[in-house]
Amino acid sequence: MFSNATTRTESWLMGSIACTGILTNLVLLLVFCFLPNLRRPVNAFLLHQCLLDAIRSAYCIPFSIIEVEPPTICSALAGTYIVLVTCASFNLLTIVMNEVYSFSDITLGVNASQNCCCVWFALVVIWFAAIITNLGVAFMPGGRSAEQCQFVTGVTSNYVLHVVWLLLESMATLMTISFLRRMSNDVSRCNYYRLSTLVRATVSIDPTVQTYSQRRRSVMIDKRNIRETVRMMNYKLRILTTYTTLFIIMCLPLLGLYAIEPWVNASPETFQFLSMLAWSQPLLTPFAVYSLIRASGGFSADPAQFLSPFILGHRSSAEGDPPIVRIETRSSTFVTGDVSPSDSRYSFFPSISAAAAVCTGPRGRRASSFIV
Structure with a gap:
């Protein structure tokens, strides 16, 4: 002892x-x-x-x-x-x-x-x-x-x-x-590359982002x-x-x-x-x-x-307007779809997939291929 x-x-x-x-x-x-x-x-x-x-x-x-x-x-x-x-x-x-x-x-x-x-x-x-x-x-x-x-x-x-x-x-x-x-x-x-592709290809909620320079600046922020x-x-x-x-x-x-x-x-x-x-x-x-x-x-x-959604690539839309999902295809065209304010935040990304699904032909396949 x-x-x-x-x-x-x-x-x-x-x-x-x-x-x-x-x-x-x-x-x-x-x-x-x-x-x-x-x-x-x-x-x-x-x-x-x-x-x-x-x-x-x-x-x-x-x-x-x-x-x-x-x-x-x-x-x-x-x-x-x-x-x-x-x-x-x-x-x-x-x-x-x-x-x-x-x-x-x-x-x-x-x-x-x-x-x-x-x-x-x-x-x-x-x-x-x-x-x-x-x-x-x-x-x-x-x-x-x-x-x-x-x-x-x-x-x-x-x-x-x-x-x-x-x-x-x-x-x-x-x-x-x-x-x-x-x-x-x-x-x-x-x-970095996978998420940057995801944000660039699927998430662009601000309807004012239309020109190339605006999109480039937005992607850099993302x-x-x-x-x-x-x-x-x-x-x-x-x-x-x-x-x-x-x-x-x-x-x-x-x-x-x-x-x-x-x-x-x-x-x-x-x-x-x-x-x-x-x-x-x-x-x-x-x-x-x-x-x-x-x-x-x-x-x-x-x-x-901490009271607002924390979403990669999330940018507020114009006040009073519903956010718009904009999916960029390889041909630099866009497919848009509305996300209703009453939609749950859990249905946000399915809404993007649904917006891509409405496309037909090669353009739709190109848009869908970006979604990770």
Whole structure:
């Protein structure tokens, strides 16, 4: 076992981790609450991650006391902490999924969803899944005494709990990696040339854009917007990949060591180091969340822009007139079609396809071939 001086040093270090994690995550939570630009449903999962990691950091305080004094409520601490870590991994998966489908909406010309009911439902599902999957091993363990506490360093008193917990974390992590891979493929496919062709060929809503110079200037604006969008998504992809990698490096080795502990005679220092590494993971969340928000321009953007459709190549038409879809063919002719103001934004791109479908002969085939 460790000496008393080493144990107290570890307790002070855990207390410092707790204070730093609570302070940084709470500061970011207050920023979310007081900046109108950030009070959007799409940012709810980032706010939820900060809240979870602030609570996880607070758990380092009772854990630091356990290092010095015998535990009295160890079962409650163990069960709730397991649920929090599982919930954090599920929420990370939700953040990545949200970014993947948000980028799909952008490339399809669909405005991001602002439905609060969907967000609340997702949060309820996250907590429900975390509690139900850990119910049998976390809240109803076989032993309630201090000798069977799940957080005694270097002692695996409930082997089934650690194995099930490792499986749950591994499952959530693998799903997160799969969605990160999908996000990377989407960004790679929607490169500059493909999206610029899409915007040039299919989207031109301003009926005043008629001359060659006007069309050229309009296409240049579209290309710049496309480059910025792809650059932003590449930056987000790097941030999420780095955060997920650090989550794996800092959290999963401790669970893996507990899972193989009956066959491996690991030193107490190894358990101590991996435990401190896992408890330090919530300190990274504020930096990752700040980087994601900064990449989206959330700290300085105009709140009004989040109330209007975010469509690549979207330009307002004359006030009071319905927007007109103009599809340019290879012969530099145009096929036009009205989009009624009552149409859903989800029917915007199908309206373009319908406008191209009314063409007959070679001109119609040329127009349709531009649509990605």
